[in-house]
Amino acid sequence: SVRSFQSNLHSPHYSKHHTQATHHMLDQKYIGQAKCMLQKVGSWNFDIFLFERLSNGNSLVDLTFHLFSEYGLIKLFRLDLLKLRRFLVIVQEAYHSENPYHNALHAADVTQAMYCYLQEPQLSESLTSCDILLGLLAAATHDLDHPGVNQTFLINTNHYLASLYQNTSVLENHHWKSAVSLLRESGLLSHFPSEDRQCLETRLGSLILATDISRQNEYLSEFRTRLDRAELHMNNSQDRHFILQMALKCADICNPCRPWHLCKLWSHKVTEEFFNQGDIERRLNLDVSILCDRNSNSVAKIQIGFISFVVEPLFVEWARFSDTPLSHVMLGHMTSNKFNWTHLPQKDLRGTTQKL
Numbered sequence: 001s002v003r004s005f006q007s008n009l010h011s012p013h014y015s016k017h018h019t020q021a022t023h024h025m026l027d028q029k030y031i032g033q034a035k036c037m038l039q040k041v042g043s044w045n046f047d048i049f050l051f052e053r054l055s056n057g058n059s060l061v062d063l064t065f066h067l068f069s070e071y072g073l074i075k076l077f078r079l080d081l082l083k084l085r086r087f088l089v090i091v092q093e094a095y096h097s098e099n100p101y102h103n104a105l106h107a108a109d110v111t112q113a114m115y116c117y118l119q120e121p122q123l124s125e126s127l128t129s130c131d132i133l134l135g136l137l138a139a140a141t142h143d144l145d146h147p148g149v150n151q152t153f154l155i156n157t158n159h160y161l162a163s164l165y166q167n168t169s170v171l172e173n174h175h176w177k178s179a180v181s182l183l184r185e186s187g188l189l190s191h192f193p194s195e196d197r198q199c200l201e202t203r204l205g206s207l208i209l210a211t212d213i214s215r216q217n218e219y220l221s222e223f224r225t226r227l228d229r230a231e232l233h234m235n236n237s238q239d240r241h242f243i244l245q246m247a248l249k250c251a252d253i254c255n256p257c258r259p260w261h262l263c264k265l266w267s268h269k270v271t272e273e274f275f276n277q278g279d280i281e282r283r284l285n286l287d288v289s290i291l292c293d294r295n296s297n298s299v300a301k302i303q304i305g306f307i308s309f310v311v312e313p314l315f316v317e318w319a320r321f322s323d324t325p326l327s328h329v330m331l332g333h334m335t336s337n338k339f340n341w342t343h344l345p346q347k348d349l350r351g352t353t354q355k356l
């Protein structure tokens with residue numbers, strides 16, 4: 001179980017005096033434990049931080065590759081194993097490891113959450129293999145080459161991406177276009193008929209663009225309306241695509257719905273990235289963006305606002321659509337995490353990762 005890996009990690013075997021050979025054996029041991037963790041990849045408690053350390057920083061590659069094989073997508077779409085691995089490696093490397101939050105680990109976390117949602121009865125009973133392929137691809141690539149600053153910053157500093165995409169969904173357009181170039185560069189889908197490839201690239205864009213958080217209200221009111229009118233039919237391909245968009249949106253902001261120790265780590269990472277941007281803005285004499293001022297914000301304050309105004313409204317609708325044990329677990333964590341941010345003493349709010 002996951003617990004036994006954790007205790008292994010603290011075992012006294014790992015001392016400075018080990019030989020090359022013992023290090024190799026330890027590597028093997030970690031790889032074995034990472035493999036073992038993948039047996040529980042569908043668990044909402046999956047500890048992606050632990051998996052990242054056991055897989056030596058390759059969580060996005062290893063996790064996505066595992067899901068592709070588990071779904072039989074490799075055989076079904078006649079994917080070349082080497083091309084697939086190479087594609088996943090260039091995707092992982094195109095994330096900026098120096099970003100505290102928008103790095104390959106966030107992409108791996110979103111992919112794992114997406115997998116959990118794809119397994120929900122409403123989806124698993126209706127999605128086609130093509131839908132699943134797209135859902136996983138979109139999750140893995142949705143923040144590709146993220147610069148660690150937001151759209152406002154790019155606009156205010158006259159970044160070329162802002163003018164290229166005319167100040168609208170600047171980052172999401174860039175993530176999409178980057179994903180498409182890596183797909184083409186890897187040749188992963190080069191054996192597909194060109195209409196199929198075209199369709200896949202377009203749908204990929206529509207999924208990634210849905211993660212633009214500034215457009216959340218549009219997606220949410222459409223979701224609400226269609227739920228009210230019982231208008232979502234999973235045998236309709238457009239409705240399935242809409243649900244994939246909503247699932248990806250949920251996966252992207254699900255970190256406040258994870259168990260407390262995971263939620264806390266993500267919150268500190270995202271805040272660190274916001275505050276870094278604020279520091280740069282201050283240095284450049286720009287207005288410091290609302291959530292980015294470390295002098296007037298705290299992690300807890302940001303989380304309480306984010307949960308109340310962004311996460312809760314989305315997950316409440318999702319739970320209407322997919323009224324399952326998982327949805328209840330997520331809402332339960334969300335509520336108790338919000339309670340913790342509101343009531344726990346300062347010393348219990350710090351984020352820590354245990355070391356190998």
Ligand SMILES: Nc1ncnc2c1ncn2[C@@H]1O[C@@H]2COP(=O)(O)O[C@H]2[C@H]1O
Pocket residue numbers: 143211213252253255256266267270302303306
């Ligand atoms: N725990 C969190 N607290 C505050 N903002 C968050 C949190 N998680 C995600 N976000 C924001 O939600 C956004 C979703 O899209 P992005 O991943 O581009 O960028 C994300 C952050 O800006």
Ligand SMILES: [Zn+2]
Pocket residue numbers: 106110142143211252
């Ligand atoms: Zn994201």
